[in-house]
Amino acid sequence: FLGLQALAQSAPLPSWNDGPAKQAILDFVRETTDPASPKFVPAAERIATFDQDGTLWVEQPMYTQVIFCLAKVPAVVAKRPDLKDVEPFRTVLSGNRAAIAKLSTADLEKIVAATLSGMSVEAFRAEAEAWIATAKHPKFGRLYTDLTYLPMQEVLSHLRANGYKTFIVTGGGQDFVRAYAQRVYGIPPEQVVGTAGGTKFGYGKDGRPVLTKEPRLLLNDNFAGKPEGIHLMIGRRPNAAFGNSTGDRQMLEYTRAGTGARLAMLVLHDDATREFAYGPAQGLPDSKVGTFPQPLFDEAKAKGWTVISMKSDWKRIFAFEP
Amino acid sequence: FLGLQALAQSAPLPSWNDGPAKQAILDFVRETTDPASPKFVPAAERIATFDQDGTLWVEQPMYTQVIFCLAKVPAVVAKRPDLKDVEPFRTVLSGNRAAIAKLSTADLEKIVAATLSGMSVEAFRAEAEAWIATAKHPKFGRLYTDLTYLPMQEVLSHLRANGYKTFIVTGGGQDFVRAYAQRVYGIPPEQVVGTAGGTKFGYGKDGRPVLTKEPRLLLNDNFAGKPEGIHLMIGRRPNAAFGNSTGDRQMLEYTRAGTGARLAMLVLHDDATREFAYGPAQGLPDSKVGTFPQPLFDEAKAKGWTVISMKSDWKRIFAFEP
Numbered sequence: 001f002l003g004l005q006a007l008a009q010s011a012p013l014p015s016w017n018d019g020p021a022k023q024a025i026l027d028f029v030r031e032t033t034d035p036a037s038p039k040f041v042p043a044a045e046r047i048a049t050f051d052q053d054g055t056l057w058v059e060q061p062m063y064t065q066v067i068f069c070l071a072k073v074p075a076v077v078a079k080r081p082d083l084k085d086v087e088p089f090r091t092v093l094s095g096n097r098a099a100i101a102k103l104s105t106a107d108l109e110k111i112v113a114a115t116l117s118g119m120s121v122e123a124f125r126a127e128a129e130a131w132i133a134t135a136k137h138p139k140f141g142r143l144y145t146d147l148t149y150l151p152m153q154e155v156l157s158h159l160r161a162n163g164y165k166t167f168i169v170t171g172g173g174q175d176f177v178r179a180y181a182q183r184v185y186g187i188p189p190e191q192v193v194g195t196a197g198g199t200k201f202g203y204g205k206d207g208r209p210v211l212t213k214e215p216r217l218l219l220n221d222n223f224a225g226k227p228e229g230i231h232l233m234i235g236r237r238p239n240a241a242f243g244n245s246t247g248d249r250q251m252l253e254y255t256r257a258g259t260g261a262r263l264a265m266l267v268l269h270d271d272a273t274r275e276f277a278y279g280p281a282q283g284l285p286d287s288k289v290g291t292f293p294q295p296l297f298d299e300a301k302a303k304g305w306t307v308i309s310m311k312s313d314w315k316r317i318f319a320f321e322p
Numbered sequence: 323f324l325g326l327q328a329l330a331q332s333a334p335l336p337s338w339n340d341g342p343a344k345q346a347i348l349d350f351v352r353e354t355t356d357p358a359s360p361k362f363v364p365a366a367e368r369i370a371t372f373d374q375d376g377t378l379w380v381e382q383p384m385y386t387q388v389i390f391c392l393a394k395v396p397a398v399v400a401k402r403p404d405l406k407d408v409e410p411f412r413t414v415l416s417g418n419r420a421a422i423a424k425l426s427t428a429d430l431e432k433i434v435a436a437t438l439s440g441m442s443v444e445a446f447r448a449e450a451e452a453w454i455a456t457a458k459h460p461k462f463g464r465l466y467t468d469l470t471y472l473p474m475q476e477v478l479s480h481l482r483a484n485g486y487k488t489f490i491v492t493g494g495g496q497d498f499v500r501a502y503a504q505r506v507y508g509i510p511p512e513q514v515v516g517t518a519g520g521t522k523f524g525y526g527k528d529g530r531p532v533l534t535k536e537p538r539l540l541l542n543d544n545f546a547g548k549p550e551g552i553h554l555m556i557g558r559r560p561n562a563a564f565g566n567s568t569g570d571r572q573m574l575e576y577t578r579a580g581t582g583a584r585l586a587m588l589v590l591h592d593d594a595t596r597e598f599a600y601g602p603a604q605g606l607p608d609s610k611v612g613t614f615p616q617p618l619f620d621e622a623k624a625k626g627w628t629v630i631s632m633k634s635d636w637k638r639i640f641a642f643e644p
């Protein structure tokens with residue numbers, strides 16, 4: 001056992017190629033955990049935050065939660081027939097894939113609000129657990145939960161092995177991600193910060209207390225909402241933050257504005273063969289899902305953040321690869 | 323060391339008198355942590371929530387945070403002279419203690435909103451830390467942080483020693499309590515759930531990111547807001563919950579509505595000699611601070627919650643007692 005532990009400690013991040021990205025992580029962990037280092041951080045204060053979609057798992061061609069919400073539309077309309085002829089529900093029910101792909105962010109937000117509310121928190125969790133246990137990705141033909149990035153799972157493990165408390169800070173729905181975060185990432189519900197609606201406490205017909213999910217938005221955990229959500233839910237500035245798009249910019253800026261060693265990393269999807277290629281930074285194809293524009297790339301370079309190239313920094317992307 | 327550990331385990335809760343309250347805690351911990359017990363809870367799922375004012379520390383004659391806010395009024399009015407002649411600020415500035423004591427909840431909320439917003443989260447934290455480090459209680463003449471209940475500190479320790487993650491769930495301000503919760507209770511900021519205002523992410527004159535506290539209320543963590551706040555911030559139902567007033571009723575109901583062993587306890591302040599006596603349950607004097615009415619007492623008895631009598635269940639109340 002001690003031999004294995006020593007081995008694990010001597011060779012962390014095995015799915016990473018040697019290079020500046022891997023080195024930045026190793027250096028950060030060493031500097032902040034060595035009591036002799038001027039950048040030492042006490043164990044109780046070590047906080048690392050991770051965006052989920054596009055940072056910990058695949059987000060193309062559409063965010064997993066959006067696919068979950070779209071799949072729920074028929075059941076929601078069955079309970080609320082008044083929505084049948086109302087957009088964007090009519091388009092979703094039509095099954096017209098091209099039209100569905102063109103829905104605006106505002107349309108998707110209407111669908112999310114309608115499908116993620118109106119049930120007890122337990123009923124929602126059971127639905128989310130059941131769906132994620134069987135739904136498969138259109139390109140890979142695998143469970144979404146198999147599509148987490150092995151190199152990032154290794155970062156989570158390496159940080160935790162060195163006393164860091166790891167949090168997900170996602171623009172996705174907090175309750176949705178909490179349904180599988182422990183099993184998939186080893187991250188408990190209370191360490192998942194996400195976009196959150198309100199709940200309403202009341203009593204069921206049997207007199208038992210019930211928390212019902214409401215469409216009312218409490219926290220839009222994206223862009224400036226990420227540092228605001230971090231303050232609300234965690235209450236301190238992260239030492240390290242990982243993202244992949246414009247929605248993570250403010251979280252990384254906030255993280256780096258702290259004193260001492262502060263790690264800020266962005267995953268660049270530049271591997272069309274093994275995953276997807278999109279930016280539009282660095283001449284990659286544009287995308288409205290997980291947009292990584294050139295100004296964000298330039299800001300990263302100017303401020304000493306590290307951009308991770310999936311193509312050159314990651315030896316393996318998925319655990320299922322040979 | 324092993325001998326000390328064995329001793330600690332053989333005699334938990336030393337400041338408690340033997341009786342049903344102490345026994346309820348010991349039984350709950352044993353039943354939920356013994357793998358052979360039908361009520362066993364896996365270590366990763368053990369959650370306990372504690373109200374603060376009146377449950378973990380003294381709340382009479384006025385909530386500590388309110389005293390902090392009142393003390394800040396002159397500084398706030400210096401920056402915003404328009405408030406000088408506006409109620410309730412005028413009353414506070416008058417220094418008339420009787421009039422200040424009569425301020426309504428709505429007045430106090432105005433004072434809280436004005437004094438807890440408009441500065442960066444770091445500036446607020448520094449103010450709160452500085453104040454709590456020196457302010458003293460009018461009756462005891464001691465730091466507020468010396469006025470935590472030793473028996474409850476022992477409950478926190480006993481639960482943590484048995485794998486429970488302990489949370490504060492307070493109607494008080496989340497950022498205020500976070501300023502000292504680690505030092506005073508061993509509870510880190512991310513495990514403090516409280517009444518919370520929004521923050522706004524922006525940039526200072528030097529271009530550095532700043533989170534500014536806003537008066538906008540995000541979570542009123544009292545009454546039904548407690549289970550709602552628990553779902554928002556923790557994401558699962560507690561196994562054990564501790565409170566002392568009507569503001570905790572829904573949290574205890576929600577906790578007990580779960581399956582398996584669920585501990586619900588209420589502290590009754592019935593010791594005028596060593597602390598304060600108020601209810602009005604059980605014929606104790608009425609109080610608008612920390613109200614514990616007879617119907618709450620009756621609900622506790624009917625539902626198998628445990629009422630802790632400070633007078634008879636606690637051998638010592640404060641660590642400074644001889």
Ligand SMILES: [Ca+2]
Nearest residue numbers: 051053054244
């Ligand atoms: Ca993302």
Ligand SMILES: [Ca+2]
Nearest residue numbers: 373375376566
């Ligand atoms: Ca209380």
